[in-house]
Amino acid sequence: MKYVLSGRFGHPAPVLLLLLLILVTGLTESAWAGPGINIVVKTVLASQDSAYADPRLSELIRELQSVFKYSSYRLLSQNRMKLGMKETGTASLPKNRVLKITPIRIKGERAELRLEIFKKKRQIFQTVIQLLNRGTITVGGPRHKGGYLLFNISNSF
Amino acid sequence: MKKNHDKCNPLLLNRFFDQELGPDEHARVSKHLRDCPSCQKALRENQSLSALVADNFEKTVSGTRFDHIEDNVLERIRNDRIPWQIKLKSLFAPKRLLIPAGALVAIFILFFSLVKSPVPVSGPSAIINSFTGDISSVIIIETPESRQTIIWFNETADNKAG
Amino acid sequence: MSDKVNTDVWDEDRLVSLLKEGDEEAFRVLIRKYQTRLFNIAYGITLEREESLDIVQEVFFKVWQNIHTFRKDSALSTWLRRITVNQCLNWQRRWKRRFRWRHQPLEKDEWDAPELGTDDYHPGKLYDKKEIEKVVWENLNKLPEDARTVFVLREAEGLSYDEIADVLKIRRGTVSSRLFYARKKLKELLKNYYF
Numbered sequence: 001m002k003y004v005l006s007g008r009f010g011h012p013a014p015v016l017l018l019l020l021l022i023l024v025t026g027l028t029e030s031a032w033a034g035p036g037i038n039i040v041v042k043t044v045l046a047s048q049d050s051a052y053a054d055p056r057l058s059e060l061i062r063e064l065q066s067v068f069k070y071s072s073y074r075l076l077s078q079n080r081m082k083l084g085m086k087e088t089g090t091a092s093l094p095k096n097r098v099l100k101i102t103p104i105r106i107k108g109e110r111a112e113l114r115l116e117i118f119k120k121k122r123q124i125f126q127t128v129i130q131l132l133n134r135g136t137i138t139v140g141g142p143r144h145k146g147g148y149l150l151f152n153i154s155n156s157f
Numbered sequence: 158m159k160k161n162h163d164k165c166n167p168l169l170l171n172r173f174f175d176q177e178l179g180p181d182e183h184a185r186v187s188k189h190l191r192d193c194p195s196c197q198k199a200l201r202e203n204q205s206l207s208a209l210v211a212d213n214f215e216k217t218v219s220g221t222r223f224d225h226i227e228d229n230v231l232e233r234i235r236n237d238r239i240p241w242q243i244k245l246k247s248l249f250a251p252k253r254l255l256i257p258a259g260a261l262v263a264i265f266i267l268f269f270s271l272v273k274s275p276v277p278v279s280g281p282s283a284i285i286n287s288f289t290g291d292i293s294s295v296i297i298i299e300t301p302e303s304r305q306t307i308i309w310f311n312e313t314a315d316n317k318a319g
Numbered sequence: 320m321s322d323k324v325n326t327d328v329w330d331e332d333r334l335v336s337l338l339k340e341g342d343e344e345a346f347r348v349l350i351r352k353y354q355t356r357l358f359n360i361a362y363g364i365t366l367e368r369e370e371s372l373d374i375v376q377e378v379f380f381k382v383w384q385n386i387h388t389f390r391k392d393s394a395l396s397t398w399l400r401r402i403t404v405n406q407c408l409n410w411q412r413r414w415k416r417r418f419r420w421r422h423q424p425l426e427k428d429e430w431d432a433p434e435l436g437t438d439d440y441h442p443g444k445l446y447d448k449k450e451i452e453k454v455v456w457e458n459l460n461k462l463p464e465d466a467r468t469v470f471v472l473r474e475a476e477g478l479s480y481d482e483i484a485d486v487l488k489i490r491r492g493t494v495s496s497r498l499f500y501a502r503k504k505l506k507e508l509l510k511n512y513y514f
């Protein structure tokens with residue numbers, strides 16, 4: 001092997017270095033993948049009203065139906081943002097609520113994000129999560145118009 | 158009630174109904190029952206409830222098929238009896254399939270390492286590192302199929318009001 | 320041949336010693352003798368038919384794995400019931416979170432009476448036996464886990480207070496108070512439909 005490599009490229013070291021570079025690039029590709037993380041926040045109203053499934057939420061509804069009993073899922077709003085590390089994006093939510101999202105770092109196939117929900121400038125909670133690339137998390141609980149609000153947050157990088 | 162110089166005692170009546178009283182207590186409650194319409198009614202209700210529940214259990218059992226339990230359990234028992242060496246052997250029994258299967262896996266690995274997508278998902282969609290807040294409760298769950306993480310929180314009454 | 324097994328002629332001592340030897344026929348007898356009774360307990364606690372069947376299977380398999388630890392301190396039936404209750408409670412704990420989502424409304428007090436006038440609970444349906452059955456199970460599910468377990472052991476299995484105390488490893492007085500509470504609560508919950 002050494003002979004073959006030496007024969008073609010003169011010395012094996014550059015080849016090994018090249019292979020190593022490819023490997024390292026491959027492993028840390030996600031860290032070098034560009035300046036930002038694409039984030040989509042979908043605000044959904046889930047309720048027991050007459051059955052309604054917003055076609056834009058079909059995938060999400062299929063998931064949620066395995067754990068929730070709601071018959072109606074309506075998309076109230078959708079926010080898209082591209083955020084750099086430590087950059088905070090804001091999505092306005094119903095009833096004076098605000099969701100703030102701050103990417104902290106990318107670790108392998110997961111992005112570490114800080115999520116904060118405020119209500120009238122008062123922080124209700126904050127959480128730090130590691131979200132899979134192209135993964136989603138749903139945060140829910142606040143009552144709204146006879147149902148419950150769900151915030152579906154997805155990312156890709 | 159007062160005629161018997163004895164007050165209604167629902168707990169005692171309950172034990173009377175379940176035939177869990179000693180002879181003296183049993184006699185005392187029997188005597189009390191003769192002149193106490195409310196305890197008579199409570200006893201009748203207990204009997205109705207008991208009959209209703211028994212009837213429900215009977216219906217459920219009669220509508221259930223038990224025949225597979227025996228087969229399933231005995232099969233598991235037989236499998237559990239097989240020594241681990243044999244189990245291990247049976248894993249590698251179709252040797253002729255090993256090479257093609259290995260090659261297929263290698264091709265898949267090569268393919269996905271080249272295109273770098275999709276990345277196989279392992280674990281929940283989101284791992285919660287920390288959670289703090291002014292809330293009354295929080296529950297973290299996963300959907301059963303694709304393990305999508307869901308955080309469900311209840312705002313405090315103060316928050317609700319606000 | 321195996322279909323003709325008469326479960327009554329096997330006394331407990333003989334059954335236990337054969338079970339300890341790993342005798343398959345003994346397991347067949349055990350299953351036939353206890354499957355319905357254990358199912359009743361499991362169904363009374365979980366209210367899920369398929370899950371209860373799985374739990375009963377799991378109980379018999381656990382018996383197979385642990386029969387050597389059975390010391391005859393209590394009756395075999397007590398031991399089986401104890402394993403069943405534990406399996407059910409483990410199952411309940413595992414799925415409790417999900418049940419919370421399934422029961423609407425989410426934040427409603429568990430002790431609230433069912434809403435009158437809704438399609439599901441209309442009093443006009445009282446004479447529908449299926450409906451009564453459904454209402455009984457639903458309200459049984461509203462009892463706290465410990466009270467429901469005692470109630471099920473008493474009503475489904477007809478166990479005495481001492482036997483229930485033995486299965487659940489609680490005091491006889493606790494059995495009495497939990498049973499009293501369960502009946503009181505059930506009668507309240509079923510008041511609009513039955514009593």
